[in-house]
Amino acid sequence: MSQVAPLRDVAAGLPLVPGCYLFRDGQGKLLYVGKAKNLRRRVLSYFRPLESQPAKTRALLRDARRLEVILTGSEVEALILENSLVKRHRPRFNVLLRDDKNFPYLKLTMGEPFPRVVLVRRPRQDGNLYFGPYTPASVARRSLKMIARFFKVATCYESFDGSRRRPCLLYQMKQCLAPCVGYVQEAPYGEAVRHVRLFLEGRDKELAGELERRMAAASKALEYENAARYRDLLRAVAALNRRQAVAAVGLEDQDYFAMHREGNSASLAIFEMRAGLVQSRREFFFEGAGGEDEAFMEQALSRYYSVAPLVPGRVFVSTPPEGAGVLEEWLAGRRGQRVRIKCPRRGVHRQFMDTVLENARLAWESRFAADHNLGVAVHEALRETLGLAETPSRIEALDISHLAGRETVASVVVWEDGRPRRSEYRRLNIRSARPGDDYAAMEEAVARRYGRLVREKRRLPDLVLVDGGAGQLAAAQAALAKLGVGNLPVIALAKQREEIYLPGVKEPVELSTHDPVRHLVTRIRDEAHRFALAAHRRRRRRRTLTTELMQVRGIGRRRSRDLLQTFGSVEGVRRASQGRLMAVVGPVVAAAVRAHFSQERS
Incomplete structure (x- = not known):
């Protein structure tokens, strides 16, 4: 990618300040x-070796020809500016929250003497x-009917200027107070409108209390x-309470964000x-949802709340x-x-997050079921291609x-019936x-x-895929042979030209760029x-954070870990x-x- 070099030169000269790129x-x-937060450091991270970059970043650099920056006074200002630019320009490579369709809202009009509720x-x-969206x-539509039936607030677009002489059918059905x-x-x-607002805001306990008081007063007055x-x-x-109650997660306003990702496709439930x-x-x-889950969630939250009419006090992710x-x-x-973002680990919030x-x-x-159906045919084609x-x-x-030859880690991912089994992914620190x-x-x-799988008599995979070329394939074969499972099918997939190396075959197999087998492997x-x-990245981030806290007198590795677990970050x-620091590390270290x-800061 010859066009990348000029962009890298621009990135190397950027200032070490917050901003947008x-x-x-x-x-x-x-x-x-x-x-x-640091423009130069962040933008230079795009120009690491391409094989270490997500597919999305590689595609971005393939199309990019210009790099611009806008400096801001703080990272929060950069976040606000980023949201503004994304909403205005809708860039192709940003995470954009797109629905399959526009789900409806209920609008309570507030600028007229007799407010109405319309869809x-x-x-x-x-x-x-505005209340919603409703899915x-x-x-x-059912809520609108309930409002008409029980609160009798207008749900039509009829003019209230006095020109109408007879009420409509809803009045005859006792489903409107006929302000027209x-x-x-x-x-x-106005009292009925206030009840409707409590109802739409989900403040049913408050609404029920007011209705009970008014019922008692009306009864007392005969x-x-x-x-x-x-x-x-x-x-x-x-009745509405009984239908909607899901979990005893508290009465505060709160939102739940859950992401499910398989490969490069993802869904987000809110x-x-x-x-x-x-x-x-x-x-x-x-x-095309490449990159880390943490970065994906950060973009999803910032996009969603840049347009959401209400920000709750707690956001669970x-x-x-x-x-x-x-x-x-x-x-x-x-x-x-104040707003708090939390990732629940236990209790009712964890239970609801599981839902x-x-x-x-x-x-x-x-949404992606068709991919699974296609996957059956692709796996059969894979069998034929590999023999x-x-x-x-x-x-x-x-x-x-590894990081420059140090801290070598092996990752194992499991793909079964055309789908990743993320709960079975494993990491191994190479010793x-x-x-x-x-x-x-x-x-x-x-x-x-596979030594562990053999010892525990667990199921072996139908195919082992190693990243690399002939050397990695030979190493994998040697290890399997020593374990007595040398007949386990194994292949290697090399980067660059995406060639497949097969045992006992001198020349690699090169499939066309449109071959579904190539796409699968x-x-x-x-x-x-x-x-x-x-x-x-997580290990590097933890090490960086731990090192920064360990500069404080009285904080070692254990206390650093306790602080990060309690407060989430150095920030x-x-x-x-x-007071909160004292509860974790005591008064002396808290003061330090x-x-x-x-x-x-000074």
Whole structure:
């Protein structure tokens, strides 16, 4: 990629400050917008060796011709600017939250004497209140009918200027107070509107309390017809509570984000909880979703809340996002109050997150089911291409990764029935191989992985795929032969030209770029590579964070780990109060931590 060199030169000269960076194609069209705390360091990371980059980054660099930056005063300002640019230009390589369709909202009009509730497809910043989106759309229509039946607030577009002389059929059915013909005064109608708002905001407990008080007052005043109406409203609210209650996760407003990814396709499920009840559920789908899960979640959160009408006090995620502290600060600015992003590990929030994760998995399967059907034919074609006796239903891929020859790690990914089994992925820290010796590292990884399966008499894969060429293939064969399973099918897939090396065949097999077998084995190999790189980045990040905290007097490795587990990041430790720090490391070290970061700011 000759066009990459000039971009790398530009990146090397960038300042070490926060800002946004923009990749453009030859015609000046915006391809990608990103934010950075340190522009030079972040942008230079795009120009590491291409084989270590996700497929999405490789595609971006293939099309990019220009690199621009916009400096900002802080990382939060960069995040705000990034969101603005993405919404305005919708760059091709950014994570964009696209629905299959526009799900409906309910609009409560606030700029007229007699507000009404109507169904709309797009919310606008016009001073009205919007509730939703509702999925499926039938929930919105059913809610609209309930509002008409029990609250009798107008649900039509009829003019209220006094020109109408007779009320419509809804009034005859006792499903409207008929403000269009002046049958109701503003005060009692306003009371009904207030009840509707409580109902739509999910504040059913508050609504029920008010209805009980009004029912008791009406009964005491011998207004039995009004008392009966409030009784019916109470029953309707109670019935709605029973239908919607999912888990006792608290009464605060909170959202749940769960991601399910297989290969380069992903689904994102979002559940909005209001007053302990599920108010809405949304699903988004992504193809070409390369990179780390943490970066994906960070972009998803920032895109979603840049347009969401309400930011809750707590956001629960299935994967911790990158830059959680910065996101919390930005969300707090939008909300006007503190916001916390959490990845639940236990308790009712973990249980509910499992439900949201299952929804994300089912959504993924329903959206990408056709890929699975196609996968059966592709696996059969793989059997024919490799000359295997049986169609491989379980494939395992191994990849070796290291940092300049140090900290060598092997990753093992499992592919079964056309789908990755992420719960069975494994990482192995290479112990005996000499640093930089990829062949010895592969032999050790294969020996340890399949030695354990043999000892525990567990199922062996139908095919082993190793990343590399003839040398890695020979190393894997040698390890399998020593274990007594030399007949286990094994192949190697080399980068660059994506050639397949087969045992006993001198020349590699080179498939056409459109061959589905090539796409399958490349996809599995890339998943192993992504998994290995993600492990390295996490280890490097943990080591960097731990080292920074260990500069504080009185903090060693154990206390550093305790602080990071409690506060999530160095930024979280920096913002923690004296009292919260004392609860973890005691008063003396807490004071040292505060002094260290105060000195850093000055």
